[in-house]
Amino acid sequence: MAISNIFLYTSLFTSLFFEIFLLITYFEIRDEIKFEKENNGKNVKHFPTVSIIVPCYNEEKTVLATIDSILALDYPADKLSLIVVDDGSKDRTREVLKQFENHKQIRIFAKENGGKHSALNFALERIDSELVGCLDADSFVDQAALLRIVPYFDNNSIMAVTPSIKIHEPKTVLQYVQKVEYSWGIFLRRMLSSMDALYVTPGPFSIFRTEVFRKLGGYRQAHHTEDMEMALRMQKHGYRIANSHNAHVYTVGPAKLKGLYKQRVRWAYGFLNNAIDYRDMYFNRKYGHIGMFILPMATISIFSTLYAAGNLIWSLLGKIPEQMAKYEAVGFNFGAPHFAFNWFSMNTGMTFWITMMTILLTFVILFLSLTLANGKAKLGKDVFYYLTLYIFIVPLWLGKAVYSTIARKDITWK
Amino acid sequence: MADGRKYIFAFLITAAIFATALFVSNFLSQKRLAEIERIQDRLSLDILASETQSALLAETSCKNIAKNAALTHELGDLANKLSIAEEQSGANNQNVQDLKRQYSLLEIREYLLMKKISEKCGIHPTFILYFYSNLGDCPDCQKMGFVLTALHDQFPDLRIYSFDYNLDLEAIHTLRSIYGLGPRLPVLVVNGDPYYGFRPLSELIRTVPALATLKAEQEKAAALLRAASSTNATSTQR
Numbered sequence A: 001m002a003i004s005n006i007f008l009y010t011s012l013f014t015s016l017f018f019e020i021f022l023l024i025t026y027f028e029i030r031d032e033i034k035f036e037k038e039n040n041g042k043n044v045k046h047f048p049t050v051s052i053i054v055p056c057y058n059e060e061k062t063v064l065a066t067i068d069s070i071l072a073l074d075y076p077a078d079k080l081s082l083i084v085v086d087d088g089s090k091d092r093t094r095e096v097l098k099q100f101e102n103h104k105q106i107r108i109f110a111k112e113n114g115g116k117h118s119a120l121n122f123a124l125e126r127i128d129s130e131l132v133g134c135l136d137a138d139s140f141v142d143q144a145a146l147l148r149i150v151p152y153f154d155n156n157s158i159m160a161v162t163p164s165i166k167i168h169e170p171k172t173v174l175q176y177v178q179k180v181e182y183s184w185g186i187f188l189r190r191m192l193s194s195m196d197a198l199y200v201t202p203g204p205f206s207i208f209r210t211e212v213f214r215k216l217g218g219y220r221q222a223h224h225t226e227d228m229e230m231a232l233r234m235q236k237h238g239y240r241i242a243n244s245h246n247a248h249v250y251t252v253g254p255a256k257l258k259g260l261y262k263q264r265v266r267w268a269y270g271f272l273n274n275a276i277d278y279r280d281m282y283f284n285r286k287y288g289h290i291g292m293f294i295l296p297m298a299t300i301s302i303f304s305t306l307y308a309a310g311n312l313i314w315s316l317l318g319k320i321p322e323q324m325a326k327y328e329a330v331g332f333n334f335g336a337p338h339f340a341f342n343w344f345s346m347n348t349g350m351t352f353w354i355t356m357m358t359i360l361l362t363f364v365i366l367f368l369s370l371t372l373a374n375g376k377a378k379l380g381k382d383v384f385y386y387l388t389l390y391i392f393i394v395p396l397w398l399g400k401a402v403y404s405t406i407a408r409k410d411i412t413w414k
Numbered sequence B: 001m002a003d004g005r006k007y008i009f010a011f012l013i014t015a016a017i018f019a020t021a022l023f024v025s026n027f028l029s030q031k032r033l034a035e036i037e038r039i040q041d042r043l044s045l046d047i048l049a050s051e052t053q054s055a056l057l058a059e060t061s062c063k064n065i066a067k068n069a070a071l072t073h074e075l076g077d078l079a080n081k082l083s084i085a086e087e088q089s090g091a092n093n094q095n096v097q098d099l100k101r102q103y104s105l106l107e108i109r110e111y112l113l114m115k116k117i118s119e120k121c122g123i124h125p126t127f128i129l130y131f132y133s134n135l136g137d138c139p140d141c142q143k144m145g146f147v148l149t150a151l152h153d154q155f156p157d158l159r160i161y162s163f164d165y166n167l168d169l170e171a172i173h174t175l176r177s178i179y180g181l182g183p184r185l186p187v188l189v190v191n192g193d194p195y196y197g198f199r200p201l202s203e204l205i206r207t208v209p210a211l212a213t214l215k216a217e218q219e220k221a222a223a224l225l226r227a228a229s230s231t232n233a234t235s236t237q238r
Helices: A003-039 A063-071 A093-100 A116-124 A147-156 A173-194 A210-216 A226-236 A257-277 A285-330 A350-374 A381-407 B003-059 B069-089 B094-121 B143-153 B170-178 B200-206 B209-237
Strands: A051-056 A080-085 A104-110 A132-134 A139-141 A158-167 A207-208 A242-253 B127-132 B159-164 B185-191 B195-196
Touching: A003 A173, A003 A242, A003 B003, A003 B209, A051 A063, A051 B003, A063 A080, A063 A093, A063 B195, A080 A093, A093 A104, A093 A210, A104 A116, A104 A226, A104 B159, A132 A210, A147 A158, A147 A207, A158 A173, A158 A210, A158 B209, A173 A242, A173 A350, A173 A381, A207 A210, A210 A226, A210 B200, A226 A257, A226 A285, A242 B003, A242 B195, A242 B200, A257 A285, A257 B143, A285 A381, A285 B003, A350 B003, B003 B069, B003 B094, B003 B209, B069 B094, B094 B170, B127 B143, B143 B159, B143 B185, B143 B200, B159 B170, B200 B209
Parallel strands: A051 A080, A051 A132, A080 A104, A158 A242, B127 B159
Antiparallel strands: A132 A207, A139 A242, A158 A207, B127 B185, B185 B195
16 A cells, blocks of 8 residues: 555544544533533632733734723622733833723733743732633633633632633634634534643633642743643643633634734644643653543644645646646637536545545534534534635645744744 | 543444445445446447448438437447546556447447438538547647537537547557558548647637538528527517
């Protein structure tokens, strides 16, 4: 068997296996999800003190809405405080923040620019609440988010809780694509949570027990993905991370390809490099699902996605010479296309059937993701854009991230 | 479900899907092979039928010759299947080669039969014999194929027969020598005259007299139809 065939079948087997594994997990915890949906955030009796850190760097346009959304949280005001850290912004962020100077819930600090992790650590040194979270200054919280997160901490073994992140008011085609992608993320995060295998505590509104930072130390630069490193460090020390899929946080997705590309290169590059830093977790039974399955799977998926997308793009490019030859031969006189179905002309190879099955299960998971994220699955333009565009844009940042990792080239934050 | 069991369960389902895919794939491949064998049988029968039809031609009136429509239609269907089989199994596959030989024979039989019918009944269809090669020595053959498909769409009554120039079949060698064809491909033989090399659709129609005549007739018929419908519309208004 040729090496390409071995790679193809291995890639198809692992993709299919992962999808089936996720679906089995979903059916296992279906009742749990339903229970959470109906009861989460109701009859909360214990309100621990919470500090929310808002690190800002040139966020004059969005920081107001971010702070307002935190102040509007359904949570006792005397238990909730904000620490806003201006990380050396060059725009009007500092002036915008002045209006909150005398607010009793808000403390504002300004420091030299040192990166997000330094702003977070700066704030962490100044808090004494039981719980602490962060909200990026381009994100907004749903009013009930904190109320739906806090009950998870009744379980003493839970050290951090991540929310469900959604795209805030998508307008461009790429933002619609991200909307569906984030729904997919909501599903995946909930499944990983049930396996204690979350490997990111996202910047927007992940809430931690403050003692996590006291015991494990503050944030690190971590290849520009401090939220991923923190989650991996916690997992390595056996700290449990849960996900509250009903706690919604909205983030502004990049509107243009350039912004999206930069963001995703950073994420993928951060994952690969943190994975290298935490390589001792791979295939290590001590770390359970995350070490034995999820981290290896996430790494493989980067390469299998590149392979699948490369194959698809290559086969589409391969059709161009034929179409050009057709044009040269007959101009636009292509005649009516024939769509008569004939089993004889069907591709009957094994790869075809397995690919079809993988695609079918992808649709099932997409349906479940949309239902979990939005309450119902609706086939709108967002799904259309996602299905037609995503596979073509993903290789851009995955390819760059893999290249930068292999070539040991650092990437920029913005 | 216990964690270990979940992995085993997922693995078993994945393996079962792979096994099913392998089974379905094998089943359909067998079915396709059987279909190819059926096509071969049908081709043999068709060749025999066309020979019989040819022999009976002298004793049949033109009215009773139903333009050989069934065989022509079948040739089209077989050509599609042959091209699919060639694409999926490769041009050098023995089954494909056998199928191609029989198909080419049937084409030649139909060509001869149609020529006889034309003579007997005084009709003058345009015959095109198209010689191509898929050995990689004819870069323009793909384009010529597109031109002929478009040509047939434009003139459905054209009788186009395509042959693999390099096919090891005595009848094709004979055809080549009848028209004195050299190895410069693609080559079209239009009503007995050879035309070498690729020509785009519009140029082909313009430069081959038989096709130019067809085009002129088609335009004349269209003009007459337009005139008749406008006369009809005027008389209706009155």
